[in-house]
Amino acid sequence: ATDIIPVKEALKLPAGSTVKVRGWAYRRRDLGDKAFIVVRDSTGIIQAVFTPDSPSHPDARKVTVESSLVVEGTLKDDPRAPGGKEIQGKKLEIVHLAENFPIRRDASREFLLEVRHLAVRSRKMTSVLKIRNTVFEALHEWFRANGYYEVQGPMFVSAAVEGGATLFPVKYVDGSTVYLTQSSQFYLEALIFSLEKVYTVAPSFRAEKSRTRRHLTEFWHAEAEVAWTNLEGIMKVEEELVAHIVRRVLEKNAEDLELLGRKTEILRNVEPPFPRLSYDKAIEILQGKGFKVSWGDDLGADEERALTEEFDRPFFLYGFPVQAKAFYHKNDPSRPEVTLSADLLAPEGYGEIIGGGERIEKLEELVEKIKSFGLNPRDYEWYLDLRRYGSVPHAGFGLGMDRLVTWIAGLEHIVDSLPFPRTVSRTYP
Ligand code: 4AD
Ligand code: MG
Structure with a gap:
């Protein structure tokens, strides 16, 4: 089995490597039939994309912001992704599906202090x-x-x-x-x-x-x-x-x-x-x-x-x-x-x-x-x-x-x- 590694380490590996990271869904969106999850751990963020040919594609679409998860896939270069690399997702394990996260981009300073x-x-x-x-x-x-x-x-x-x-x-x-x-x-x-x-x-x-x-x-x-x-x-x-x-x-x-x-x-x-x-x-x-x-x-x-x-x-x-x-x-x-x-x-x-x-x-x-x-x-x-x-x-x-x-x-x-x-x-x- 592939070892889980820190996001920062994953970003240093060459394209084509198989990587496994874990963390929280920092951003989540669907674009056409692709599900994007930006995974955050204590070391950084990395984007994972799940296409319909992955058996985990339906799960990836369900992921909510701040859900905890483990992602495995193949690294590929992508200049548009944060860190210049992206994981072509193969396996996804949702550890905990987060409730609707209360913090939005336009949150007020006072609200951010309250949460x-x-x-x-x-x-x-x-x-x-x-x-x-x-x-x-x-x-x-x-x-x-x-x-x-x-x-x-x-x-x-x-x-x-x-x-x-x-x-x-x-x-x-x-x-x-x-x-x-x-x-x-x-x-x-x-x-x-x-x-x-x-x-x-x-x-x-x-x-x-x-x-x-x-x-x-x-x-x-x-x-x-x-x-x-x-x-x-x-x-x-x-x-x-x-x-x-x-x-x-x-x-x-x-x-x-x-x-x-x-x-x-x-x-x-x-x-x-x-x-x-x-x-x-x-x-x-x-x-x-x-x-x-x-x-x-x-x-x-x-x-x-x-x-x-x-x-x-x-x-x-x-x-x-x-x-x-x-x-x-x-x-x-x-x-x-x-x-x-x-x-x-x-x-x-x-x-x-x-x-x-x-x-x-x-x-x-x-x-x-x-x-x-x-x-x-x-x-x-x-x-x-x-x-x-x-x-x-x-x-x-x-x-x-x-x-x-x-x-x-x-x-x-x-x-x-x-x-x-x-x-x-x-x-x-
Ligand atoms: O200048 P202060 O009041 O000095 C003392 O307490 C001395 N007895 C210290 C000593 O010589 N051992 O406090 C020292 C520093 C300030 O320069 C400031 O940086 C910080 O403590 N400080 C505060 N920081 C945040 N909130 C406050 N209410 C602070 N009051 C002091
Ligand atoms: Mg003083």
Whole structure:
């Protein structure tokens, strides 16, 4: 009997070969007395045609879109078929005859999200998920090759990392209120005292009420924390990591990028060192472009988009004012009104994909800063302890994996960067 092979392999064989593939009916139509089935598997699509001389011809005519099936036949060249080859069908086994598939070509965006469990079968989504797979794989590859330990923090936490406004309260088993974590940073900080260089990839949760192209309520967060380093050191880590990930996607996902219509010129520019723009200079640029911003303001998506017009590669924005960044950021001793922090912004309008910087290592300084943010040091007792027993200079960052995929794949909206997005208005399917 003929072995079942992936569609992609079948397309590489010479005309005249006998092939057997399995998958789902991606397209189905009859043309005269010929029944056409385009078969999709995880590797690609191939067209099969059944003529009346095949005993399977009546079955082929019955096949509905998304039916699962096994097709066997002879390969022949056909420049009109996808991939330039077509299977002259001999045998057809219908594994499951699909009901009328609800997704039509003209389906609205909202409907596609409602049937996301079926829409994930689209070729576009398949390519995005393959790129996403490479992004996660390359991230682990880089950290492991560079001496980091992978660790895991808890998802239920008792205090805010990134400010109370986006905390998700959860009623805990003992009746108390706990929160879903906004970031694993503090737990990573605790672990550098033994492992020195740690990273994690985990969900983070933000009760984001705004509907934007770049906010999820549950996102995948890659975070790293490194002992004995500073802002400059952590920025090097970030640029090396991002460059490695982009190189891997270019190597492994050329077909997927093409299917998505992604222009790759900018991706090829992603080599360290990345340009660095100070917050001060950014404010000047923005004022020059007519934005009503003044020194001290936090920069929103529109401002970031305008700044990305100045660069053809990712760039760092550093030296944010103290009030624009979370309390744990260390103030610059030579300029106490700014933090030793940097965001990494993706070009082409995408904006922030990483936030990171140096942490406060002195106990008194951290207590004072917590108070100055109107927070209660007692809520951060264990975090303060880390400054009581062998404190060291350290720095770290958080990378939004969904935002990174959105940019690399050139997507319009972050919800298309992961299979089952969670947003302010969606927790189904
Ligand atoms: O800038 P953020 O809020 O920084 C932190 O959470 C730090 N504690 C991380 C650290 O230093 N360990 O978030 C980091 C990144 C952002 O740059 C962004 O890419 C992503 O996480 N992010 C989101 N992605 C999707 N939806 C959201 N609502 C996001 N909020 C943050
Ligand atoms: Mg940020």
